[in-house]
Amino acid sequence: xxxxxxxxxxxxxxxxxxxxxxxxxxxxxxxxxxxxxxxxxxxxxxxxxxxxxxxxxxxxxxxxxxxxxxxxxxxxxxxxxxxxxxxxxxxxxxxxxxxxxxxxxxxxxxxxxxxxxxxxxxxxxxxxxxxxxxxxxxxxxxxxxxxxxxxxxxxxxxxxxxxxxxxxxxxxxxxxxxxxxxxxxxxxxxxxxxxxxxxxxxxxxxxxxxxxxxxxxxxxxxxxxxxxxxxxxxxxxxxxxxxxxxxxxxxxxxxxxxxxxxxxxxxxxxxxxxxxxxxxxxxxxxxxxxxxxxxxxxxxxxxxxxxxxxxxxxxxxxxxxxxxxxxxxxxxxxxxxxxxxxxxxxxxxxxxxxxxxxxxxxxxxxxxxxxxxxxxxxxxxxxxxxxxxxxxxxxxxxxxxxxxxxxxxxxxxxxxxxxxxxxxxxx
Ligand SMILES: Cc1cc2nc3c(=O)[nH]c(=O)nc-3n(C[C@H](O)[C@H](O)[C@H](O)COP(=O)(O)OP(=O)(O)OC[C@H]3O[C@@H](n4cnc5c(N)ncnc54)[C@H](O)[C@@H]3O)c2cc1C
Numbered sequence: 039x040x041x042x043x044x045x046x047x048x049x050x051x052x053x054x055x056x057x058x059x060x061x062x063x064x065x066x067x068x069x070x071x072x073x074x075x076x077x078x079x080x081x082x083x084x085x086x087x088x089x090x091x092x093x094x095x096x097x098x099x100x101x102x103x104x105x106x107x108x109x110x111x112x113x114x115x116x117x118x119x120x121x122x123x124x125x126x127x128x129x130x131x132x133x134x135x136x137x138x139x140x141x142x143x144x145x146x147x148x149x150x151x152x153x154x155x156x157x158x159x160x161x162x163x164x165x166x167x168x169x170x171x172x173x174x175x176x177x178x179x180x181x182x183x184x185x186x187x188x189x190x191x192x193x194x195x196x197x198x199x200x201x202x203x204x205x206x207x208x209x210x211x212x213x214x215x216x217x218x219x220x221x222x223x224x225x226x227x228x229x230x231x232x233x234x235x236x237x238x239x240x241x242x243x244x245x246x247x248x249x250x251x252x253x254x255x256x257x258x259x260x261x262x263x264x265x266x267x268x269x270x271x272x273x274x275x276x277x278x279x280x281x282x283x284x285x286x287x288x289x290x291x292x293x294x295x296x297x298x299x300x301x302x303x304x305x306x307x308x309x310x311x312x313x314x315x316x317x318x319x320x321x322x323x324x325x326x327x328x329x330x331x332x333x334x335x336x337x338x339x340x341x342x343x344x345x346x347x348x349x350x351x352x353x354x355x356x357x358x359x360x361x362x363x364x365x366x367x368x369x370x371x372x373x374x375x376x377x378x379x380x381x382x383x384x385x386x387x388x389x390x391x392x393x394x395x396x397x398x399x400x401x402x403x404x405x406x407x408x409x410x411x412x413x414x415x416x417x418x419x420x421x422x423x424x425x426x427x428x429x430x431x432x433x434x435x436x437x438x439x440x441x442x443x444x445x446x447x448x449x450x451x452x453x454x455x456x457x458x459x460x461x462x463x464x465x
Contacts, residue, residue: 041067041237041238041239041423042067042068042238043067043068043069043070043236043237043238043239044056044057044060044067044068044069044070044237044238044239044241045070045072045226045227045235045236045237045239045240045241046069046070046071046072046241046243047071047072047073047214047227047240047241047242047243047244047251048071048072048073048084048242048243048244048245048247048402049071049073049075049077049084049195049199049209049243050084050085050086050087050195050243050245050402050404051086051195051404051408051409051411051412051415052243052245052387052401052402052404052408052415052419053071053073053241053243053401054071054086054195054198054199054202054412054416055198055411055412055413055414055415055416055417055419056241056243056401056415056416056419056420057069057071057202057207057416058198058201058202058205058207058416059416059417059419059420060416060420061202061205061206061207062205063420065205065206068208068237069202069206069207069208070207070208070209070210070235070237071199071202071207071208071209071210072210072211072212072214072227072229072235073209073210073211073212074211074212074213074214074339075087075211076209076211077195077196077199077200077203077209078196078200081340081343081344082192083247083335083339083340083341083343083378084195084245085245085246085377085378085379085404085408085409086191086192086195086245086404086408086409086412087191087192087195088191088192088277088377088409089190089191089192089279089305089308089312089314090188090189090190090191090305090306090308090314091188091189091191091305091409091410092128092186092187092188092295092297092303092305092409092410093106093109093110093113093123093186093187093188093189093409093410094106094110094128094183094186094187094295094410095107095110095144095149095186095410096128096130096140096153096181096183096186097140097143098136098139098140098143100143100146100147101430101431101434102407103140103143103144103147104147105411105414105418106410106411107147107149108414109410109411109412109413109414110123110185110186110410112413112414113189113413116413118197118198118201119189119194119198119412119413121197122189122190122191122193122194122197123187123188123189124187124188124189124190124306125184125185125186125187126186126187126188126292126293126294126295126306127182127183127184127185127186127187127294127295128181128182128183128186128187128294128295128296128297129161129164129165129169129180129181129182129294129295129296129297130180130181130182130183130296130297130299131161131169131172131174131177131180131296131297131298131299132155132177132178132179132180132181132299133176133177133178133299134178134299135178135179136181136299137155137179137180137181138155138179140153140155140181140183141153141154141155141181151183151184151185152183152184152185153181153182153183153184153185154181154182154183155179155180155181155182156179156180156182157179157180158174158177158178158179158180160180161180161182162174164182165292165293165294166289168289168290168293169296169361169362171362171363171364171365172296172298172360172361172362172363173298173359173360173361173363177299182294184294186294186295187294187295187306188295188305188306189409189410190308191409194412195412198412210235212229212230212231212233213229213230213339214227214228214229214230214244214251215228215229215230215254215258216228216251216254216255216258216259217240217255217258217259217264217395217398218234218236219259219261219395222395222396223395223396223397224240224392224395224396224397224398225237225240225397226240227240228258238397239397239399239423240397240398240399241399241400241401241419241423242392242398242399242400242401242402243401243402244380244402245378245379245380245402245404246272246273246274246334246335246341246378246379246380247272247334247335248266248270248272248380248400248402248403249265249266249269249270249271249272249332249333249334249380250272250327250332250334252264252265252266252270253265253266253327253328253330253332254327254328257328261394261395263393263394263395264392264394264395264398265330266332269382269388269437269441270380270381270382270388270402270403271322271333271380271381271382271383271444271450271451272322272323272333272334272335272378272379272380272381273320273321273322273333273378273379273380273381273406273450273451274320274321274322274323274335274376274377274378274379274451274455275301275316275317275319275320275321275376275377275406276316276317276319276346276350276351276353276354276374276375276376276377277314277315277316277317277354277373277374277375277376277377278314278315278317278351278354278371278372278373278374278375279312279313279314279315279371279372279373280312280313280315280358280366280369280370280371280372281310281311281312281370281372282307282311282312282313282369283311284311287307287311290306290307290313291307293306293307293313294306296361298318298357298360298361301316301317301318301319301320301449302315302316302317302318302356302357302360302361303315303316303357304357304361312373315354315357315358315371316357317350317353317354317356317357318353318356318357319350319353319452319453319458320406320449320450320451320452320453321451321452321453321454321455321457321458322451322453322454322455323335323336323454323455323456324454333451335378341376341378342376343375343376343377343378344374344375345376346374346375346376347458347459347460348460349458349459349460350374350376350458350459351371351374354371354374355371358371379404379405379406379408380402380403380404380405381403381405381406381450381451382403382405382441383441383442383443383444383446383447383450384441384442384447385405385406385407385447385449385450386403386405386434386435387401387402387403387404387405387408387434387435388400388401388402388403388435388436388437389401389415389418389419389422389427389431389435390422390432390435390436390437391422391437392437393437393438399419399422399423400437401415401419401422405449406449418431418435422435
């Protein structure tokens, strides 16, 4: 059953995909997105706003493999997404049997693709020996999937948001400070400047800011049950870019996305000849928020994302070295950014009613892998809103469920940002 009004806080992939699904399903409904940044701003804090993101279905978890294939089909075929997708392939240096498991998942799902797990010896020769000098210590096999690739992430986000607005979605630029309640029901949001917006259903797709926002709402309304309570952790990672000269570009133009297990990744060159790297250190920023120790992005309105301390920049140099060794030694790294996302200890999303209030829903926690699902996230969020999510997904993405020990998750933020800032930055 449709509600008449929906308020979505956050215009990243979770929020925008939800708005797009709702407005097409219910053209007469009132659908409003509220975000601190304009959708076409030159700089945004959203993790989804980026030069590029990896689009792949290479998961050992068969559920995410299935959903990512569903999403990738839309990236390849839907005229709205298709201009932003590049099928460059992926080259993934695995230190477990990950590659074999991914190949097996494709087989179980009946999916035909140019995908294989190859030995290190064979892999070194591929792509004209582009990864010959990478660090292969402990690598057991390399996953090569020619059907994976990457997307111009920010451009795709902008295009889909624009489409939402054309279809009737309202886009409000404002910072949400808190939530409004009537008894046990969430009825709207309170914005920083004091105004309130109301709707039948309030959906939080606020990424890395979610735990902080819930804490602010819990305190302001005296409802401790609204807090995230350790379910959602803000994590940051450094990214950087290098622009290849014309000569090098010839060699790298057809480069696949490359991944070193666990974190360091390099995305194929953009049309501006830029390679994008992520470092290996994923960190929290634990701070005192209204008397509780909570990880959240820095308090600046731009999350201080462009202020990257020297030791964090070195993380990008490290990544360069383990892919290209001496070949990349002279590359100049630029455009360093700290990108913040919301994590759960299982790396599963939360797409669920919030157990603390009627009418309040959470749809976020991309856990550093959510972008690729952009074209299908809204479908599953709307199924959740309407109580139609298949049982397995409802359990996986639940607000309340048993969660694994974070120490078992290799990608979980382990560092504290303040310990990675270097002496000078801490003064
Ligand atoms: C460096 C990095 C690389 C990544 N690479 C990949 C990849 O290659 N492939 C992949 O699939 N995934 C990748 N991810 C993960 C992916 O980007 C995220 O999981 C996904 O984008 C999260 O989407 P979201 O909508 O939950 O949050 P976001 O995109 O962060 O959006 C949240 C929005 O909420 C708004 N907001 C927050 N608080 C408030 C408030 N109080 N008031 C108003 N607005 C608010 C913000 O302005 C923002 O626009 C990567 C993440 C990072 C950080």
